[in-house]
Amino acid sequence: MRRRVAAAAALVLGLGLTVLAPGSASASTAVSTGHTINPATRFFVPPPADGSVQQIAGLVKSGDLKDAKLLTEMETVPSAVWLTGGTPAQVARQVRTTLAEAALERAEPVFVVYDIPGRDCSEYSAGGAADQAAYQSWIDAVASAVGRAHAMLLVEPDALGNEPSDCNLPTSAYPYTDAERTGEVGYAAGALEKDPNTSVYLDGTNAHWQAVGNITSRLLAAGVQQTQGFFLNVSNFRTNAESQDYGSWISDCIAMVTDPSHWAFGHPEYCASQYYPATVDDFSTWSQTTAWYTQNLGGAVPTTHYVVDTSRNGQGPNTMAAYGASPYDQSPATVAALMQGNWCNPTGAGLGVRPTASTGVPLLDADLWIKTPGQSDGQCDAAGGVRAWDYTAYTQPGWPTDAAAQAQFDPLWGQVDPAAGAWFPAQALQLVRLAAPKLG
Template sequence: MHDRFIRCILIRVFAAAALLSITSLATNANAQTPADKAIPASARFFVPQPANGFIQQAVGLLEKFQLRNALLIAEMEATPQAVWLTGNTPAQTATTVTSTLRQANFQRAIPVFVLYNIPGRDCGSYSAGGAENTADYEAWIDAIAGAIGNQKVVIMLEPDAIADLPSDCGYDPTVVDIPQAVANRYAQINYGITRLEQETQTSVYIDGGNAHWQAVPVITQRLITAGVQQAQGFFSNVSNYNLSTYESKFDTWVSSCIAFGMNPADGGWRLGNYSYCASQYYSPLGTVNPDDITTWVYTDEWFQQNMGSAVPSTHFVVDTSRNGQGPFNAASYANPPYNQPSTVIATLNNGDWCNPPTRGLGAVPTAKTGIALLDAYLWVKTPGQSDGTCDSAGGARAWDYSVYGPAGWPTTAAQQATFDPLWGLDDPIAGAWFPQQALDLAQRANPPLR
């Protein structure tokens, strides 16, 4: 009897998810013209198959009679999300693309692909991997482009690849030829843009970091070098938590800085001099705090005074998959009962990108943004998937267990090195389903899930 009850409730959960998807299909489907590479305002984005781990978590919640939480997770999984291509052979990846396109056509929806296979990916950290060399990477790109053909798709090309160049990784220059590695990285991204944009309906966006990473002049120069002018634009906030107001403002400045440094009408001295642009960290007109958007008026004023006849035209998209509550701040852990010292707080804040708790899903994917250069809000990072083990061994966490270490927490140095005190458990590896985080994101969604 108990098992039959569970099955009945589970059917209701999946039916609710399917109904949400079907309703979205009926109200948002939009035909595309072959020559149109922009994302139409009426676009509906593809809903992939539920992430691995979702069904197991949903069943577990139902067995505990937590119907509300099971429905929240189902709603999250019924929301359009990107499909990540992270490796495999070119042939295997092409098969995945073909299968995804078939499903997207059935939904009459636009798929969003994340290409994450650049050589030297993630500086060898939690998400290390990628193609072995440039030739292998180009073959992988060719396979994806061939599988896409004339289908309408949106590509997020290599998150972190530009904001986190090999020169930012701290490599030993006696072991790694850093200048050559940087040159290779730009060549790989440029090849990806050129090859994928050859397809008639493929819109490519490249990595613009986020509003709390590289300064506007730095990321602007890197985007230009990578070939952003040949792409549809750039993306920001992938797998991050910055509020959309910060990201759209930052991205607009980057687009403005591109225009500023490429406009010969107002003086040859400006050409290529992106370093002149004000940023989220500095403006000559007043003190700017990257964490306080009210101070960003000084950077706004700099662009107003210096753009001349230049008009920003480079478009962008923003990842809202986990920014509903904004970025994490570890300051509360300095208070009782945790009483963590300032050194721990600093390390926790530096690791704020790695599975921070008490965040939330952000705005659902839409191309109706109300901002001219902002093409879409997208769920690029898969909500519920771990960023990595997020522990002290990897440098993302620190903790003084002598002042706070409740019963059940590890007591040996070896166990503590792989423990995440913010969640009170060992986090799953990068890309694995993280049920506690998944439910937390769904419960704290802003705006709330239906």
């Protein structure tokens, strides 16, 4: 597979490896006293994603060398390897294969561990281990395969952001508990952190999701203090500035509520957040929350590190406001509903900052491409609750006309989206064309 993308690169004038760019700085009260990631770390470039080489070859055949070159360059940028299931023997084999490939590149792999029971509230990325015992066996296999290798391991995106009680599903269909979830994440963290050469991170959600105090409470319960820290923005589109503020606040909150001499000891709910005194959708107010931590941190010393997924945040989140104007003419209610689902295959997204451990930001260990760019978030539609559309206000020839088909359709892309994890050619092209910083 790697030879196939190399051949495609030759056809489109031979791209070199990406140049690592530093992340942008933001205000932070944090001063790191924990172990730091070597700023010169080279991250692993996995084999190209399924579907990418075929798209590149098709573009070359049609004479679109410019887009073929951009997609080829995207596939030469380091990104995470997702461990999403299989038997313990199968996932161990995947880990060992990746470690061997990374050794050839003299690079450090980033693994996403993603097999928790009841994964993704049984929605687009549903799946996971059958039960807690099966999950622990699977985690043990990952830990054994990693051995003493150098690696970053990101434990279960959404697992702490979407605890079972957040899913609002009947226990008859979704028989999982928050206590089980916390125990499973904690077990994974402990097993994977035993390797002295690993850096393990837990789910810190994103800057437009859990309030700082809420996610701090969940991280502490799952054992974040026994790990390197937490990860942010996985598969989302929040800007670097938002993520860096949010990450520093979580680290500050952890320091305050775990310091026995601090007035907030044991009370994460006292911590300021993106919701107060800041206003979550008005970034100009976020300095108020930063100021709150400056005034209230006292002698507490933040040491909890974090990483940020910059794979698709080059243009920031889509407010969907354009769909309220001509020619779409969608109502304010429809636009608001679209914005609520703007985490799912939004239009207008671009690749973000290239992976680097040289961030220049205290406690920010790395900017990483965690979500595989070009892969679908799922079949984003009205049936799944992430799309809304008035087809009487705007439609196109060939779009569905009956309610049942419209419920499965994505009007933002004018198609039925690929399943979660499948290659999405139209989205891949938009990501490379709107990359910030630009490719090429």
